[in-house]
Amino acid sequence: MDTISLLMQGFAVALSPESIMFAVAGAILGTLIGALPGLGPANGVAILIPLAFSLGLSPTSSLILLTSVYAGAMYGGRISSILLNIPGDEPAMMTCLDGYPMALKGKAAEALAISAIASFIGSFIATIGLVILAPILAKFALKFGPSEYFALFALAFATLGGITGKNQFKTLMAAAIGLMIATVGIDISTGVQRYTFNTLELFEGVDFIIAIVGLFAISELLFFLERHAGDGLKQVAINKLKLSAKDIIKVLPASIRGALLGFVSGVLPGAGASLGSFISYTLEKRTSDKGEFGHGDPRGVAAPEAGNNGAASGALVPMLTLGVPGSGTTAVLLAMLISLNISPGPMLFQQNADLVWGVIAAMFVGNLVLLLLNIPMVGIFVKLLSIPPKYLMPIVTLIASVGIYSVSHSALDLYFMVGFGVAGYIFRKVDIPLVPIILGMLLGPEMEKSLRHALVLSDGDWGVLFNSGLSIGLWTVAILGLVLPIVVGPIVRAKMARSKNSTS
Amino acid sequence: MLKNLSLKSVLVSSAVALSMVGQAHAYEPARSAECIAPANPGGGWDFTCRSVGKVLVDQDYIKGNVQTVNMSGAGGGVAFAHTVSKRTKDDNLIVAASTATTTRLAQGQFPGMNSDQVKWVGTLGADYGIIAVGKDSKYTSLNQLIDALKQDPTSVKFAGGSASGGWDHLKVLMTAQKAHVENLPKVRYLAFSGGSEALVQVVGGHVDAFTGDVSEVKGFMDSGDLRVLAVLSEQRLPAPFNTIPTAMEQGIDSVAPNWRGFYVPGKASQDSYDWWVDTMNELYTTQEWKDIMTKNGLMPFHKSGAEFTQFVKNQTLDIQILSKDIGLIR
Numbered sequence: 001m002d003t004i005s006l007l008m009q010g011f012a013v014a015l016s017p018e019s020i021m022f023a024v025a026g027a028i029l030g031t032l033i034g035a036l037p038g039l040g041p042a043n044g045v046a047i048l049i050p051l052a053f054s055l056g057l058s059p060t061s062s063l064i065l066l067t068s069v070y071a072g073a074m075y076g077g078r079i080s081s082i083l084l085n086i087p088g089d090e091p092a093m094m095t096c097l098d099g100y101p102m103a104l105k106g107k108a109a110e111a112l113a114i115s116a117i118a119s120f121i122g123s124f125i126a127t128i129g130l131v132i133l134a135p136i137l138a139k140f141a142l143k144f145g146p147s148e149y150f151a152l153f154a155l156a157f158a159t160l161g162g163i164t165g166k167n168q169f170k171t172l173m174a175a176a177i178g179l180m181i182a183t184v185g186i187d188i189s190t191g192v193q194r195y196t197f198n199t200l201e202l203f204e205g206v207d208f209i210i211a212i213v214g215l216f217a218i219s220e221l222l223f224f225l226e227r228h229a230g231d232g233l234k235q236v237a238i239n240k241l242k243l244s245a246k247d248i249i250k251v252l253p254a255s256i257r258g259a260l261l262g263f264v265s266g267v268l269p270g271a272g273a274s275l276g277s278f279i280s281y282t283l284e285k286r287t288s289d290k291g292e293f294g295h296g297d298p299r300g301v302a303a304p305e306a307g308n309n310g311a312a313s314g315a316l317v318p319m320l321t322l323g324v325p326g327s328g329t330t331a332v333l334l335a336m337l338i339s340l341n342i343s344p345g346p347m348l349f350q351q352n353a354d355l356v357w358g359v360i361a362a363m364f365v366g367n368l369v370l371l372l373l374n375i376p377m378v379g380i381f382v383k384l385l386s387i388p389p390k391y392l393m394p395i396v397t398l399i400a401s402v403g404i405y406s407v408s409h410s411a412l413d414l415y416f417m418v419g420f421g422v423a424g425y426i427f428r429k430v431d432i433p434l435v436p437i438i439l440g441m442l443l444g445p446e447m448e449k450s451l452r453h454a455l456v457l458s459d460g461d462w463g464v465l466f467n468s469g470l471s472i473g474l475w476t477v478a479i480l481g482l483v484l485p486i487v488v489g490p491i492v493r494a495k496m497a498r499s500k501n502s503t504s
Numbered sequence: 505m506l507k508n509l510s511l512k513s514v515l516v517s518s519a520v521a522l523s524m525v526g527q528a529h530a531y532e533p534a535r536s537a538e539c540i541a542p543a544n545p546g547g548g549w550d551f552t553c554r555s556v557g558k559v560l561v562d563q564d565y566i567k568g569n570v571q572t573v574n575m576s577g578a579g580g581g582v583a584f585a586h587t588v589s590k591r592t593k594d595d596n597l598i599v600a601a602s603t604a605t606t607t608r609l610a611q612g613q614f615p616g617m618n619s620d621q622v623k624w625v626g627t628l629g630a631d632y633g634i635i636a637v638g639k640d641s642k643y644t645s646l647n648q649l650i651d652a653l654k655q656d657p658t659s660v661k662f663a664g665g666s667a668s669g670g671w672d673h674l675k676v677l678m679t680a681q682k683a684h685v686e687n688l689p690k691v692r693y694l695a696f697s698g699g700s701e702a703l704v705q706v707v708g709g710h711v712d713a714f715t716g717d718v719s720e721v722k723g724f725m726d727s728g729d730l731r732v733l734a735v736l737s738e739q740r741l742p743a744p745f746n747t748i749p750t751a752m753e754q755g756i757d758s759v760a761p762n763w764r765g766f767y768v769p770g771k772a773s774q775d776s777y778d779w780w781v782d783t784m785n786e787l788y789t790t791q792e793w794k795d796i797m798t799k800n801g802l803m804p805f806h807k808s809g810a811e812f813t814q815f816v817k818n819q820t821l822d823i824q825i826l827s828k829d830i831g832l833i834r
Contacts (some may be wrong), residue, residue: 453711
């Protein structure tokens, strides 16, 4: 068992004191960020990327820190869902359905504990899935030539909106903005500079990290300024925890089913965590015997939590093996990898085995840390919810600016960061999603390169794009991904809205 | 963190101040020095700065610390411009460079700048170029591959990790030129964003041949997925690469070392330049540096001072002529 021994080596990396420290720090920061309404996992990771740069961390430590933040944010998202009925991010929405009623019944502590356990099971099972699936997919990735990659990127763009996406047109518009930004800089296929106006700083294009920090972190700051400058959220009191082993056993099947469904939807491009938690919840509601779903059934908390955490780990599979991110947060992590000069893909498992397996092992460690942190310390996180943003946001801005500056020592990058921040604020005001912009920036150059390579190899014959079973299969899924949301999307959204309305 | 940062900048500026005072006498290195790596953390230049900085401190050449500053942009152009315009008299600054730097200078990709604007200190090793094919390829020697190119320059497609016109691309063209292949602009080169991406395509059987550096191919060589046809060095490399024949053995006079070295600002004092040259000469012979070279697949390649300056001039000129010949630049 090659995988097992590699994983053991990974644990040797993950269990070093330094790695544990970063995993714990990431878990705490992530939970905090996830708990704050509006700051989702993508923002969390975006805010902390500059921190990793300015601390001069090694690639392994940076990734351990950021994946822990990612996992922590998925955990944290549920705290405000349950206590305040405000989801920290979209996937946490389903947790409101039964979590908030439980809190109203005076069972907030139980709801938080159950969701922590379900989150743990979700992440744990999905990380095992990642361990099994990733090396297989990494070998399979050798079958991807330029034309297959082109089809895969087309698929990634086609499924960008996802099944639950609202406005396909705005999604496409956002992707186009990303693609346009991506054309700045040297065109590696010809060596020609595009849109650089002889400005040296632009020769390598616009840095993704700057765009990400600007779009996510700085625009968030502007929103905070606008929304509630200064005030913290109201304090919520929670009851004393009374949870028996029987209660835990009762939610186990729901958690395991949720985890598996979540993992699968995370691996599929475009589906993502929202769908993972939605499917897990509806399936649980349908298959379970008499329950009081929507009125505070513990299984209604466990299933979607396991689902969204499972999907979070599942989304790492295509990102690590193919270099194609399945969600906004994995896109941010991908940008981070590229900035550290690590190219994802099959070679990652060969050349950076230490790093990959170290990070995977750190996910196990991080999850355990999260579980241990979340049950006894939930009171502290709840208190943190009431930290006034007037103290929090300046710190975020400071970290972001110092980090961005320390990457390139160029003041121009700071102007760009602020520029992206203002643009991000405007985009969000007019409901243009930000994630497709980042994906456009990341995938655009790759897609262009694949197309050109395919055509060079075929001496200009466009037929090459459809000449293997694999590429035809990918094109088929891409077309389905574009058409299905138009047909099925309204039905799914209506159901999501109905189940939400019926409870609140 | 902020405190730490400002402390560092105080250190650096006081180092600069110290060196100004010291200029009246023979150069004494300041307590701390700065090494600019013109790329993000994790790449070759970053490695050059960090590893050399560590040896400089470990061996007591520098009493304080050597701080690596990452300054990415324009493939080293931003750092070059910074050195030429803002740090031109700084005695305590070294900047990492490699063949990529000379390639860009030669092709005019640092607008308005040339290699005379800085002082070239020396190299501390090199990574030699290789040409390889997948294990199922029909080519078993460099000459077979070159013969195919002579028949039809579009018949063999190459994948490499640099942009079109970059060092990986030039290596193929240099080799083909030495072997008298005609119609060089027709030779197909697929640019990838890194050597490993290009390798996967060759190993996966999607592209015919790989052009890159020897340090990139060890994994796939060991697994038997890759057949290395030639290394572009004067002599065979030490084990485990001693099984690879050189291009010269096969009658093609092509040598392509991707050197790793440094330059200092153009108006740095002569004394400080001499100090850096001597120090790099000594550093190159230390056991600690030898271990770093072995561990990271760097091969022996050392030139310094006037010899290195001449080498950089010649290399820049060669690349310029080749780039014009094949229509990459006018």
